[in-house]
Amino acid sequence: MENKNKPEPDKTIEADNDRKIANSSKDHIPGWGIDANPENDPTYPMKHWNGADHQRFNYEKPVQQPIDVEILHSTERPGVSRVFGTSTPPSGLSGMIRRFAFKYSESTYLHWVPLVLADRINVVEGYIDDLAHGIIPNPFAERGWPAEWKYNRKSLVTKVAVGVAITAAVVVFLNQKNKKTKKLFS
Amino acid sequence: MLAMNFRGPFRVRADRNRPMPEIKHPQDAIVRVTRSCICGSDLHLYHGLVPDTRVGMTFGHEFTGVVEELGPGVQNLKVGDHVMVPFNIACGVCPFCQQQLFGNCHESNPQATAVAGIFGYSHTAGGYDGGQAEYVRVPYANVGPTIIPDGMDLDDAVLLTDVVPTGYQAAEMGGIQKGDTVVVFGAGPVGIMAAKCAWLFGAGRVIVIDHIEYRLEFVKQYAQCEAYNFKELGDVVEFLKRTTGWYGADVCIDAVGCDAAGDAFQSLVGRKLPLTGGAATALHWAINSVKKGGIVSIVGVYGPLDTLVPIGNVVNKGITIRANQASVKRLLPILIDHVMSGRLNPKAIISHRLPLEEVAEGYHIFSAKRDNCIKPVLIPPRANA
Ligand SMILES: NC(=O)c1ccc[n+]([C@@H]2O[C@H](COP(=O)([O-])OP(=O)(O)OC[C@H]3O[C@@H](n4cnc5c(N)ncnc54)[C@H](O)[C@@H]3O)[C@@H](O)[C@H]2O)c1
Ligand SMILES: [Zn+2]
Ligand SMILES: [Zn+2]
Numbered sequence: 001m002e003n004k005n006k007p008e009p010d011k012t013i014e015a016d017n018d019r020k021i022a023n024s025s026k027d028h029i030p031g032w033g034i035d036a037n038p039e040n041d042p043t044y045p046m047k048h049w050n051g052a053d054h055q056r057f058n059y060e061k062p063v064q065q066p067i068d069v070e071i072l073h074s075t076e077r078p079g080v081s082r083v084f085g086t087s088t089p090p091s092g093l094s095g096m097i098r099r100f101a102f103k104y105s106e107s108t109y110l111h112w113v114p115l116v117l118a119d120r121i122n123v124v125e126g127y128i129d130d131l132a133h134g135i136i137p138n139p140f141a142e143r144g145w146p147a148e149w150k151y152n153r154k155s156l157v158t159k160v161a162v163g164v165a166i167t168a169a170v171v172v173f174l175n176q177k178n179k180k181t182k183k184l185f186s
Numbered sequence: 187m188l189a190m191n192f193r194g195p196f197r198v199r200a201d202r203n204r205p206m207p208e209i210k211h212p213q214d215a216i217v218r219v220t221r222s223c224i225c226g227s228d229l230h231l232y233h234g235l236v237p238d239t240r241v242g243m244t245f246g247h248e249f250t251g252v253v254e255e256l257g258p259g260v261q262n263l264k265v266g267d268h269v270m271v272p273f274n275i276a277c278g279v280c281p282f283c284q285q286q287l288f289g290n291c292h293e294s295n296p297q298a299t300a301v302a303g304i305f306g307y308s309h310t311a312g313g314y315d316g317g318q319a320e321y322v323r324v325p326y327a328n329v330g331p332t333i334i335p336d337g338m339d340l341d342d343a344v345l346l347t348d349v350v351p352t353g354y355q356a357a358e359m360g361g362i363q364k365g366d367t368v369v370v371f372g373a374g375p376v377g378i379m380a381a382k383c384a385w386l387f388g389a390g391r392v393i394v395i396d397h398i399e400y401r402l403e404f405v406k407q408y409a410q411c412e413a414y415n416f417k418e419l420g421d422v423v424e425f426l427k428r429t430t431g432w433y434g435a436d437v438c439i440d441a442v443g444c445d446a447a448g449d450a451f452q453s454l455v456g457r458k459l460p461l462t463g464g465a466a467t468a469l470h471w472a473i474n475s476v477k478k479g480g481i482v483s484i485v486g487v488y489g490p491l492d493t494l495v496p497i498g499n500v501v502n503k504g505i506t507i508r509a510n511q512a513s514v515k516r517l518l519p520i521l522i523d524h525v526m527s528g529r530l531n532p533k534a535i536i537s538h539r540l541p542l543e544e545v546a547e548g549y550h551i552f553s554a555k556r557d558n559c560i561k562p563v564l565i566p567p568r569a570n571a
Pocket of ligand 2: 248273
């Protein structure tokens with residue numbers, strides 16, 4: 001049974017009401033529009049204002065690209081855009097995090113921070129995926145270090161030398177510590 | 187086919203086993219790439235600063251190519267046409283496109299409403315594989331791709347897909363009046379072009395700020411302007427006040443974006459952690475060194491998170507901020523004319539030509555500013571097929 005006491009839902013937030021409200025009579029507002037000045041348009045010349053904004057999205061749209069891969073869409077629009085990219089659909093753990101992120105609007109940290117986290121996890125997934133496909137990732141080549149060798153050899157050599165020195169120092173230190181502990185217990 | 191493959195921050199490779207792109211929509215075209223640049227915007231992806239940049243994606247939004255295949259809904263092109271492809275993916279019919287805001291199309295990016303689809307620019311910009319490849323899918327091919335005029339150099343054409351329109355629009359948004367002192371932050375390809383274009387709008391004085399000596403030297407010659415190293419200036423804002431008679435610049439342009447150097451705190455929270463939309467050091471300087479009632483034009487790219495800028499000074503000084511992704515298609519007619527008439531000579535900024543196979547070196551050289559790099563262009567093996 002219908003509840004007669006339930007108040008009418010507020011329709012003002014419905015998408016199709018915006019233009020009805022805007023186009024309704026303003027006779028009750030003294031001086032409505034008296035100072036309107038079309039010249040006052042700081043968006044010109046980048047934007048060529050033609051009133052289309054006030055039609056909202058009521059125009060003939062291109063046909064929809066078939067949605068044959070998983071496409072996440074912003075909560076700030078009702079659906080997927082008429083065309084979209086089909087690169088790298090969400091997958092694995094990073095994909096799960098991305099799906100979570102897309103529950104929140106572009107205006108929230110809950111949208112963007114998980115996406116950044118997903119990107120970092122995706123890097124590890126990338127390594128695993130490479131290995132699964134028999135590709136041994138080559139971080140030196142991928143970081144463009146051959147170019148560093150060509151144009152910045154001195155600093156590259158220093159970097160590598162420092163790296164080697166630190167590793168060697170750590171190894172020596174751990175060895176000595178090992179010997180000492182052994183002595184203590186022997 | 188051969189294409190760039192993103193593996194994570196600072197790691198990319200040329201991959202021979204990428205799938206060929208296919209027609210997915212009646213208005214699609216498949217283009218065989220003939221030139222493809224690496225952009226300062228790609229560096230934001232490369233440095234891991236743009237959320238939802240997925241491993242396995244192909245970057246590249248500045249490219250020219252030959253039309254190989256067309257969907258049934260494309261009337262404005264034919265197979266064999268050699269085209270430059272604007273970096274914005276635009277439907278041409280939404281209210282934003284209708285009003286020339288081709289960089290703000292509403293029907294090309296499901297993942298975010300704040301930015302239109304851009305080729306090879308993360309899922310935040312639509313999830314499209316880009317043009318650092320042998321072939322690329324070009325949606326809405328009736329709208330963006332523009333036939334390269336007879337006699338135009340390919341190297342000029344490829345720079346008309348982003349760098350030239352972006353530099354030009356940076357100056358245009360500055361609302362430059364004859365005699366204005368214009369300060370451009372950033373002497374990368376975009377800042378260099380903004381400085382050059384500022385003269386076309388009648389600037390009286392053009393000052394470029396950066397900290398990379400070879401770029402400052404280059405822009406001084408190329409754009410016939412003044413150029414200063416912010417590392418040698420001490421307080422940049424104070425310097426700019428002094429050199430404008432303590433008035434402030436008439437117009438300031440941010441052509442740096444989220445990878446800005448020069449402030450340890452901004453770099454920590456904007457680039458290292460990153461907790462904000464990027465290091466806003468240049469934008470901070472722009473706001474503080476423009477005159478009261480002045481204009482700040484922003485083309486530098488920032489992430490979607492909140493960014494640290496002195497907004498109180500924007501209010502108190504009555505600053506007008508104008509910003510956008512460049513609307514490439516809107517500007518192409520006038521810019522083609524400027525290039526063909528010799529008023530602009532974009533190809534002179536290309537410092538490196540690399541085969542697509544060396545894409546990893548290309549990114550490193552451009553990112554680390556090796557070998558006096560200003561603008562690298564990649565040439566796919568089938569460019570001359
Ligand atoms: N809005 C658009 O449509 C659009 C299009 C293309 C590029 N962009 C953006 O424009 C910006 C510049 O692009 P680019 O290709 O020239 O990049 P780039 O990285 O080659 O150049 C940036 C320059 O800024 C300098 N810099 C760093 N910190 C600075 C500071 N605090 N003050 C002054 N200079 C500083 C760097 O040394 C570098 O030379 C990027 O953010 C890019 O994403 C925007
Ligand atoms: Zn670009
Ligand atoms: Zn559109």
